[in-house]
Amino acid sequence: MRQCRARVLALQEVNREFYSLILHEPYLAATVQPGQFLHLRVDSGLSPLLRRPFSVAGAFPGTGTVRLLFRCVGEGTKLLCRVREGDLLDCLGPLGTPFTPAGADPAVLLAGGTGIAPLLYLAESLLAAGRGVHLFYGATGAAALLPLERFLSPGLLIHYATEDGTAGEQGLLPDVFQRALDNGLLPGELFACGPRPFLAALARGNQRWRFPLQISLEERMACGIGACQGCAVLIQKDGVTAYARVCREGPVFRSEEVVW
Amino acid sequence: MRQCRARVLALQEVNREFYSLILHEPYLAATVQPGQFLHLRVDSGLSPLLRRPFSVAGAFPGTGTVRLLFRCVGEGTKLLCRVREGDLLDCLGPLGTPFTPAGADPAVLLAGGTGIAPLLYLAESLLAAGRGVHLFYGATGAAALLPLERFLSPGLLIHYATEDGTAGEQGLLPDVFQRALDNGLLPGELFACGPRPFLAALARGNQRWRFPLQISLEERMACGIGACQGCAVLIQKDGVTAYARVCREGPVFRSEEVVW
Amino acid sequence: MPSLKIKLGPLELETPLLTASGTFGFGEEYATLMYLEGLGGLVLKTLTIFPRPGNPPPRLVETPAGMLNAIGLQNPGLESFLAQELPRLQECGLPLIVSIAGDTPEEYVELAGALRRQPGVAALELNLSCPNVKKGGVLFSTDVALLEKLVSQVRLAWDGPLIAKLSPNVTTVAEPARAAAAGGAHIISAINTLRGMVIDVAARRPLLGNRCGGLSGPAVRPIAVNMVYDIYEATRLPIIGMGGIMNTDDALQFILAGAAAVAVGTANFVEPHTIPQIAAGLREYLEEAGLESLQELVGAAHDV
Amino acid sequence: MPSLKIKLGPLELETPLLTASGTFGFGEEYATLMYLEGLGGLVLKTLTIFPRPGNPPPRLVETPAGMLNAIGLQNPGLESFLAQELPRLQECGLPLIVSIAGDTPEEYVELAGALRRQPGVAALELNLSCPNVKKGGVLFSTDVALLEKLVSQVRLAWDGPLIAKLSPNVTTVAEPARAAAAGGAHIISAINTLRGMVIDVAARRPLLGNRCGGLSGPAVRPIAVNMVYDIYEATRLPIIGMGGIMNTDDALQFILAGAAAVAVGTANFVEPHTIPQIAAGLREYLEEAGLESLQELVGAAHDV
Numbered sequence A, B: 001m002r003q004c005r006a007r008v009l010a011l012q013e014v015n016r017e018f019y020s021l022i023l024h025e026p027y028l029a030a031t032v033q034p035g036q037f038l039h040l041r042v043d044s045g046l047s048p049l050l051r052r053p054f055s056v057a058g059a060f061p062g063t064g065t066v067r068l069l070f071r072c073v074g075e076g077t078k079l080l081c082r083v084r085e086g087d088l089l090d091c092l093g094p095l096g097t098p099f100t101p102a103g104a105d106p107a108v109l110l111a112g113g114t115g116i117a118p119l120l121y122l123a124e125s126l127l128a129a130g131r132g133v134h135l136f137y138g139a140t141g142a143a144a145l146l147p148l149e150r151f152l153s154p155g156l157l158i159h160y161a162t163e164d165g166t167a168g169e170q171g172l173l174p175d176v177f178q179r180a181l182d183n184g185l186l187p188g189e190l191f192a193c194g195p196r197p198f199l200a201a202l203a204r205g206n207q208r209w210r211f212p213l214q215i216s217l218e219e220r221m222a223c224g225i226g227a228c229q230g231c232a233v234l235i236q237k238d239g240v241t242a243y244a245r246v247c248r249e250g251p252v253f254r255s256e257e258v259v260w
Numbered sequence C, D: 001m002p003s004l005k006i007k008l009g010p011l012e013l014e015t016p017l018l019t020a021s022g023t024f025g026f027g028e029e030y031a032t033l034m035y036l037e038g039l040g041g042l043v044l045k046t047l048t049i050f051p052r053p054g055n056p057p058p059r060l061v062e063t064p065a066g067m068l069n070a071i072g073l074q075n076p077g078l079e080s081f082l083a084q085e086l087p088r089l090q091e092c093g094l095p096l097i098v099s100i101a102g103d104t105p106e107e108y109v110e111l112a113g114a115l116r117r118q119p120g121v122a123a124l125e126l127n128l129s130c131p132n133v134k135k136g137g138v139l140f141s142t143d144v145a146l147l148e149k150l151v152s153q154v155r156l157a158w159d160g161p162l163i164a165k166l167s168p169n170v171t172t173v174a175e176p177a178r179a180a181a182a183g184g185a186h187i188i189s190a191i192n193t194l195r196g197m198v199i200d201v202a203a204r205r206p207l208l209g210n211r212c213g214g215l216s217g218p219a220v221r222p223i224a225v226n227m228v229y230d231i232y233e234a235t236r237l238p239i240i241g242m243g244g245i246m247n248t249d250d251a252l253q254f255i256l257a258g259a260a261a262v263a264v265g266t267a268n269f270v271e272p273h274t275i276p277q278i279a280a281g282l283r284e285y286l287e288e289a290g291l292e293s294l295q296e297l298v299g300a301a302h303d304v
């Protein structure tokens, strides 16, 4: 973990939902693991005041770059949409506990909405390690989907789900995934990221499925490095229930340990 | 007085001290008088929060434009340095009580530092009215002087003064002006703008000179339109001492009425 | 179109949006600048019996997401107000809420008596953040016994809607709120400004002429919302909430916390059309939420 | 090079720059991230006798130029602190200021006794913003008689430098400051956070799990500077000032208002190197002003 000044190489409006930001910072590119995040200072002013956390959606040690994918939802991300090529962004990273793939094939990745960001990076690194990978990716409609082909190497199996049926299967992603299981898919392990209700639905489902399931959580953050206890989430482990820090023990947790 | 959205036509770094900002707003260009100011919202964020007042340094009803000249001294002006061509700036104006030339020639304008801004506009309008005009203009050194030739029509007599002698006469402007008086200059009326100690020195001098002297004051402002009583300055008039509002009764006052 | 009409005890307003005392002058300045659409009433600059010159400058300084003011209750005094300001204000047709302050309870009573049955004066607001000179400078708002007595005395001299405006410089705002209710106030107004100071580092002295001033603007909003929430739990009186309201969402925070009406102060300086914009925003919100009236939202953030 | 050494009564520090309690954890996180240059000492997260789980999430929300936190004094408790945190902290070599809190005066006394003569513990800070459960939730910081007694009882159990950290949720901060002085505190620390609330407009309920939280950051700075100024006039005790310090100028405001040392809290989250940057900035300021020591500036904004 370091404080870095990353140079903006490119900011691109991918579609109505997503911005892609490429940062040049060789140390980050070489060290960040899938599931980890950066804590960015989007502005030097006093409002917004705090840093903003963003998962790393891709790391390219060869070029010394990392990619973020983000949605513009409020004041801070609005300012991030305005950075220009050459700007220096102050960031802390890599932060948090990454995904820890255990090795049973196929790995199944379940992404809801913005949750696609860390899973893209995970998918790439699993593919690079020769793993078999399925990616289930859901959103409200076709327009809200990230055009995956632009960000992923070939070789993984993608299943889309949209609530309005404008792309892939119609329905909520956990239901679509259930149908795939019913049709004979047999995951070795699951990795999920997305809105909390989505993750909770998967955790409920997994009480039946009983696959190893790692999920990435979000919580509002101040320090991002474990000092303020602000990003607490209730975790049950070895019979003890206590608050863990999303920025330190997380953002990746084993689903059965999270108290929903 | 109106709330307008003025379009940025050009922002230029004139020299190390001054920025020139050209705004397109026909109503303002047609109505603003020398000495009046605009109250600008430099940013839509919460910090800085309040508007910032700037004198109009030139108005061009033909093209529907006005010119501001400003120095970058803090957070608000730093943001103003970053506006881009085509941006819309929210401004209130024209505000305040203008200079009221009474007619005796020559008119002598005394500008200290940033105080040059409103006097440029006054000089132009006096020249256009066929008045004889002298401009005394002082700063710390040559580098801090606005290159007047780029902003003024020919026909007025300019006297420079710098504290370090790098341009014009060496010394403080009130002393340089005193020497001009000693050498036979006989002003019909005086108009001054600049830092408060500079204006106070002129007011003291004028207790001997006894010319009609109008000065333009600054005070921190909130509303800019006379509603908050925040920009108070102590004024003595007809034997009564009371606070007047720089944004309403001012910024131009008769020097003998100001309680220094 | 959903209605913004609201009842604050005996005070009925077309909209729940008021100007905060001291931030709208006596109205004339903004009247030339803005369309007054959406305005439920004007709370005027605090009035005292005798004219007050106000504090020496500088009287203002900006702070992070806020500002300090130390105007010092500059106002023309009762006589000039009745002769010059009030007749002009009556013409605008909006309900006028006259804010008053005194150095002693007697001064409040005298002002209330003089304003009684003046046409156009819809309500009286007691600015209780002033030091009581008789009692050695204790704020009326922080000595609860004094506060209750003051309110009940004013009630005898004034028979219209009575608003008690509380200071936030207290440990538990529920206490003065309950005292105001016990004294007979119809409405609680909160919050006034918080005491603050900026030091001019170059000059090595307090920047404001008065040394300290009152903090307002978005910076104080969380404090204000909390106090409105607490007052709502402590009394059954309707509340006028204020402190850093800049937009519709901010206004809704206060309403959900328990305010039946809100006042806008500092935001007027930044955007003169804040109130018309919030009026439009509230109507839109009600429409989208399928609600008939704002009343259903008042205090909705409290546990059921 | 001018020295930043400072004496706060019995407490001597290499620099006047401390971490504010609760914002630096127990130090390990920032130690890996930043160079600790310029740090005069660490004020640790408030410790209680028994472990505290803390409040339900969300515990944080950003506000205009500030933030609310409702951590709920989550901490590992005395036993675990002595066994695990303290030995590790002792290694960093910085003076440690241990912040303690209790539900009763007896708990403060017990904690003080247990920390007495622990190596590396340079001072004790009493976090007085906690409700006294015995007395029905009154804050220790706002009941001056209770405060004075509490401080004097702790003095019997603890013979090192004793700091009383005051709550800003009071009308006149001079009163608890005087009570702390009368009780025997050596140093006053101010301010803790102000009570605040944000309503989640979409969900129509308070956003924080605990409903209300404590406001910190630049938004509160004018309030904090004012309180330091008032405490300086009320007592002769050295003051540790804090509340929204982001840079050298902010720190100087507190010093000129009367603080002999300052603490940095929220700013650490924004810029981990705030303290080293201020240390460099203060040295530069002293050099340019031709001053030998910071002491000459402490309280310089007061009338002579």
Ligand SMILES: Cc1cc2nc3c(=O)[nH]c(=O)nc-3n(C[C@H](O)[C@H](O)[C@H](O)COP(=O)(O)OP(=O)(O)OC[C@H]3O[C@@H](n4cnc5c(N)ncnc54)[C@H](O)[C@@H]3O)c2cc1C
Pocket (backbone or CB within 6 Å): A037, A048, A052, A053, A054, A055, A056, A069, A070, A071, A072, A073, A074, A075, A076, A077, A078, A114, A117, A118, A217, A218, A219, A220, A221, A251
């Ligand atoms: C570990 C982690 C990784 C993340 N990775 C990504 C990513 O790869 N791409 C991406 O687009 N976003 C990501 N986010 C969310 C991102 O941090 C927020 O969208 C961002 O902070 C919003 O800032 P804002 O100022 O624009 O919005 P604000 O004005 O602060 O808030 C806008 C909305 O976002 C919600 N929000 C704000 N902060 C958070 C938060 N920390 N957690 C949950 N909700 C929040 C608010 O409740 C509000 O509804 C991540 C969050 C975490 C904690």
Ligand SMILES: Cc1cc2nc3c(=O)[nH]c(=O)nc-3n(C[C@H](O)[C@H](O)[C@H](O)COP(=O)(O)OP(=O)(O)OC[C@H]3O[C@@H](n4cnc5c(N)ncnc54)[C@H](O)[C@@H]3O)c2cc1C
Pocket (backbone or CB within 6 Å): B037, B048, B052, B053, B054, B055, B056, B069, B070, B071, B072, B073, B074, B075, B076, B077, B078, B114, B117, B118, B217, B218, B219, B220, B221, B251
């Ligand atoms: C009627 C009027 C006309 C003006 N015309 C011009 C002009 O034509 N060109 C120009 O460059 N400036 C002009 N000013 C000054 C200009 O308004 C300030 O420089 C500007 O507001 C500073 O904003 P900031 O956020 O950059 O600085 P801040 O960070 O707010 O402050 C920076 C410095 O400027 C001082 N300052 C801030 N506001 C004022 C104020 N209102 N009056 C005096 N000092 C202040 C502060 O004390 C501080 O030292 C005028 C001011 C007034 C009142």
Ligand SMILES: Cc1cc2nc3c(=O)[nH]c(=O)nc-3n(C[C@H](O)[C@H](O)[C@H](O)COP(=O)(O)O)c2cc1C
Pocket (backbone or CB within 6 Å): B222, B228, B230, C020, C021, C022, C023, C045, C046, C069, C071, C073, C099, C127, C165, C191, C192, C193, C215, C216, C217, C218, C220, C242, C243, C244, C245, C263, C264, C265, C266, C267
């Ligand atoms: C410049 C200024 C002057 C004020 N004058 C008064 C006043 O005369 N009487 C009063 O009760 N409140 C006065 N206030 C307080 C406001 O009415 C309001 O309570 C406070 O500013 C919080 O609201 P805001 O954050 O929207 O400004 C004043 C506030 C400002 C900013």
Ligand SMILES: Cc1cc2nc3c(=O)[nH]c(=O)nc-3n(C[C@H](O)[C@H](O)[C@H](O)COP(=O)(O)O)c2cc1C
Pocket (backbone or CB within 6 Å): A222, A228, A230, D020, D021, D022, D023, D045, D046, D069, D071, D073, D099, D127, D165, D191, D192, D193, D215, D216, D217, D218, D220, D242, D243, D244, D245, D263, D264, D265, D266, D267
């Ligand atoms: C996340 C957080 C946790 C805090 N925890 C404590 C605490 O445990 N004990 C305490 O005395 N103060 C605590 N504080 C208050 C700070 O020590 C400090 O008094 C306050 O934040 C003002 O300083 P700042 O504006 O620089 O943050 C906490 C503040 C924050 C932001």
Ligand code: FES
Pocket (backbone or CB within 6 Å): A220, A221, A222, A223, A224, A225, A226, A227, A228, A229, A230, A231, A232, A245, A246, A247, A248
């Ligand atoms: S954000 Fe501070 S501990 Fe996680």
Ligand code: FES
Pocket (backbone or CB within 6 Å): B220, B221, B222, B223, B224, B225, B226, B227, B228, B229, B230, B231, B232, B245, B246, B247, B248
């Ligand atoms: S700035 Fe409000 S009266 Fe002048």
